[in-house]
């Protein structure tokens with residue numbers, strides 16, 4: 397996949413320890429194997445994106461296999477729809493889903509996340525792919541160079557996604573449904589508020605090929621319960637009493653409920 401310079405938009409060439417464009421802007425490849433293409437102007441905080449705690453909690457929870465059915469369904473859908481070409485995973489986190497998808501498809505992978513902690517963690521474990529710290533709002537990838545795009549529990553920016561995807565390229569999106577993790581929410585909050593959610597959004601520049609629900613139940617023991625909590629946005633929303641109730645819970649039965657949408661770039 398051809399990377400472009402986030403400062404001037406020219407093609408980046410890979411050298412031994414860095415990427416460089418014709419204008420001589422250069423970006424070091426970190427010791428852990430990722431490259432930081434996030435410019436100061438693109439950063440809206442000192443450490444944007446998920447924190448180290450969220451990333452490590454997600455790694456622990458996903459590695460324990462709780463969400464393997466989501467990964468398997470994604471891989472199945474990609475093979476069924478004949479997904480091809482280079483994969484770009486936007487908001488890749490610590491890389492669990494896209495590393496498995498790349499293996500299933502036998503395709504090269506580039507993972508992108510605004511969180512340096514996330515790409516550092518991904519690069520530490522998965523050595524083959526290219527890991528970029530960058531923003532989804534300005535994807536440092538040449539237009540039309542992506543065959544398969546994924547955004548899993550992450551943001552969707554249709555215009556930018558359409559720019560990097562080649563015509564007929566596929567976009568796989570996973571969104572949490574309204575009833576996702578209701579068990580965890582009922583421990584954390586005194587009252588559950590009901591929010592309508594559009595889980596099959598119309599995206600300009602794309603046509604919807606298929607939408608499949610993914611729903612399954614699982615049981616989490618005390619040791620993994622905090623990891624589940626800390627990988628969600630509830631980590632920053634919940635009050636003291638909710639955290640205490642979680643600490644008092646020894647086992648939780650819950651249901652993962654999400655939607656896998658497959659779009660084709662038109």
Ligand SMILES: C[S@@+](CC[C@H](N)C(=O)[O-])C[C@H]1O[C@@H](n2cnc3c(N)ncnc32)[C@H](O)[C@@H]1O
Pocket residue numbers: 444445446454486487488489490491492493508509510511514530531532533547548549550551
């Ligand atoms: C809920 S996590 C999902 C991570 C991964 N896809 C998974 O399912 O395990 C959302 C991810 O999006 C990243 N993110 C948030 N804003 C972003 C942006 N503007 N550009 C790129 N990544 C972003 C966060 O740092 C975080 O890693």
Ligand SMILES: [Zn+2]
Pocket residue numbers: 401402403404405406417418419420421
């Ligand atoms: Zn440049």
